[in-house]
Amino acid sequence: MAVSPSRREFLIKGGGVVGLATLGTGTLLAACGSDTDSAPTTTAAVVATTAAPIVATSAIWVANNIAENLDPAIGLDSNSLMFVRNAYDGLYTYAPGSTEVLPTLAAGYEVSADGLVYTFAMKQGVVFSDGTPFTAQEVAASYERTQAINAGPARYFSRMESFRAIDDETFEIRLNGPYSYLLGLLPWLPIVSTAAVDANKTADDPWAQAYFATNAAGTGPYRLEAMEGQTKIKMALRDDYWGDVGSKAPATLAMSKVVDPTTKLQLLDNDEAQLTGGGFGPAEFAAAATLKNVELVRQQGLTLRTMALNTQRTPTDDPVLREALVYLFDYAAYSDYYEGYGDPATGPLPPGFPGSRPSEAAYTQDIDRAAKLLEQGGYIDSGVELSFVSVQGADFGAFAGTLLQSALAEFGIALKTQSLPWPQIPPIQADTQSAFHISFLNMSGNTPDPTDILIKQYGSANWGTDGGYNWAYYADPEFEAIMERAQSASNSSDAEQAIGEAVDLVTAAYPTIYAISPQLVQPVHKDWTFAKYDALYNLQVTRPIHYT
């Protein structure tokens, strides 16, 4: 949940910014209130009357990287998405900080009885930033363009057999199999102006990629003002935006590349930046607490830190050893590392994700149980050596390895830990016998579809040998059948039941140590604590029109 300022804080800040007149009103209102929470309706009324003057008319978002190619058909990383989310719309969007899907350019939809054909009605009166009107033809052309470019977002077409504009107001998607989570894919497919594509395409560049790399033509709330090299992007709020921008959307939004976390905090503290992207850890959160103008926005994270246990290589192919490893890991110490900025992991779905297990199911270290299992398997002082890998630069991965290493050492089992650059790891994982026994992996939900993150971890087609992230090399036909059932379920309770069955099935095989679910924590300027981040967009992305 985002940290909201108390009413008193809110009024004091407001007074500081807008001068004596507002300060007088603020003081009066503060005097009428108390420090404790009051009735929501009263608070809402106060916010509504004081919100507009409190917020500066410009916001600067600082992050390690900003979009280097502005084309929405290319970028799928969080840096690109910060731009894309503010310059473009899809047919649907995610509600900020949650997995809920909301209509944007679509006015609604109908689905056929067999669940294979989705028909969408288009919103009327929407115009692109280049002034051309939005119709269903633009949706079809944009989807065709994204599919043809075949980068980033193109992966979300895998479930579509075809799509077409029936007329200007109606768009149809035909699926290659029932898939009840289709709407959750659509926010990843932004719509671009067909007129801009046509005006800028060439024989060598039929999709105008060169133009869209440094220009934008979308229906989003902000228009591109300037792109200064690879270090700054300036955008301005559109006065002809079709939707409600709320009372707190800044008139200008700049994205600035700042790599060093200390520099980012300094900028926030000196009123030179208002929002941040990722790149912070518990150490920076502690530093932020010492700065007078910096506060933290905390939301439920939709990410898991996991350690995949190789089920195809001796000795981790033994479920007894895997179970012992799961109970040997010191979850409390790992949680301490996160200094309260992480939630206990309960299984293969991050807490807060549809179908995730309740917090009571969180794993805890159980040395006695682990000792019995190790004894049962004959592993104690047996000379067994296990291997562990984490990504270089990700200290949280290396620390998990250290915890496991020291726990195993108590039983005379060696764990050889390695941190490698990311591109070096997949080639090693391409063979189950060269793959590490234990591989640290960060698992994020990119859509509200729980089957996506489950299949990513345990789908038989997603083994590391096939370029996927199933580095546990888990395979079970029953799991695949349950996934199909969940994806084709006609109602959410059937889907959730299937997801529950899959989670139980997988966890019983102990293919993974679920270490923690880090919270989504972003330092922001103290006047911007109402900022909301899109958890499904890789932790860093925020759309200021969602601020309330």
Place this chain on the structure above:
Amino acid sequence: MTFLALGRRLTSGVFVIWIVVSITFLISHVIPADPARAAAGLNAGAEQVEATAIALGLNEPVWTQYGNYISGLVHGDLGTSFSTRQPLRGNLFAAIPATFELVLWSMVIYIVLGIGVGLCWGSTRSRRVSNVTRTIVSMCVAMPVFWVALMLQMWIAGRLGWAPIQGRLSSDMTAPAQTTGFHTIDAVLSGQPSVFLDAVWHLLLPVTTLVIWLFALAARVTSTAVSEEWRAAYVRTARAKGASRTRTVLHHIFRNAMNPVVTVLGMQFGWLLGGTVLVEVVFSWPGIGLYMFSAMQVFDYPVILAVTIVISVAFVFVNLIVDLLYPVLDPRLRESRN
């Protein structure tokens, strides 16, 4: 130096650059890694990774890729960025002047400061001055450059507000029309004094950091060279003829002591180009160091290769200038070469 000798130097410079490029290329392509996956993005499926590999030519044998790369270089094509999918030339050429502006201003200041302090240090008879200088120089050497950068940023910029925290220009400033790419020079050329002052203000902390880092070596080398020259016969002669200490230092010792100093300065220019990375990261200075740092985070190998080439070319070029300077500074070398 004759044209023939110059030609030899240039040829060997091209050879050095080719060796550096080849080694960097082969290291980045031979180590077991999956650049196509990095280029396609972490969430890309196997099919997309394969399509990306084909699009970027990463499915070709290493020698074919190498041949294509060298052929592209010869034709001025530095390659395509994995992350932007665009030719990286534009972004690289935008970053180069930023780094060169930072490096050149730092060089100018530290040469003046380092040589000046070195001359005084090597010539002084005061033990106190010598000890104070030695202490300052030792402190400068001992402080890690990133720590100095962070401290300056946190205290001078953050707490005191005497300098900007980051960037080349304030956010409300527009960069001057590009002639040289140096904001300070372009602002003067376009008659924008406010932009010039803002650019200088933004250079203050990054340049100070680099000067602190480099100054010690220049001061020490100059001091040692000057001390040795003081023992030379021509200095005794000059002093016997009544030359003052100042005149002896400036007119007789200075020029003779400069050869080792020029060698060190030339080397340091090359180190600076590669060594500004940390300073550029801390101060978000949009130069080639920051460009390469960001590329390394996403394993954008073509960018890393291109920056390596830029640094190599600069290194070779500066070494050539140093070679040309030797005979100018020392007539004995000119005569021996003739």
